[in-house]
Amino acid sequence: MLNQSVPRVLFLCTANSARSQMAEGLLRATAGDAVSVDSAGTEPGTLNPLAVRAMAELGIDISAQRPTNVDDLVDVEYDYVITLCDAAREACPTFPGAKRLLHWGLPDPALAEGPDEERIEAFRSIRNAIRERIEALLPALREQARG
Secondary structure: OOOOOOOEEEEEEOOOOOHHHHHHHHHHHHHHHHOEEEEEEOOOOOOOHHHHHHHHOOOOOOOOOOOOEHHHHOOOOOOEEEEOOHHHHHHOOOOOOOOEEEEOOOOOHHHOOOOHHHHHHHHHHHHHHHHHHHHHHHHHHHHHHHO
8 A cells, every 4th residue: 555645756758668667667667656657648649669668777677567548547536747749748737636747748759760770879879868857856755655
């Protein structure tokens, strides 16, 4: 059972196949039980294998995560709702219980072209950008968890 003071975080992007999935995995791996984290998409697709590979390079396995439609989560009360692309921010339903709405506009690594070895670089770059933002957010999440 979740501690009532555990902050709830939702990461949103369009397909919930790369950016938001990596963000979910990174926050879960970094914060552990101190945070409850979900990810969702406005038009969920399938988990991108290059996102799985980029995360595996850090020792984080997201292969069991599955894309979720944001409409399935609108009744959940989140402390933070974080959009990762402009399209998700514009299409995002309202989360009236959210204490903070953040926007981390990041390019979609799935749009990178070329062979997999070149495309994985786009995933690594976005993964690292998300990791930096999560590291900056962690003190606020930990403070909230302490109550």
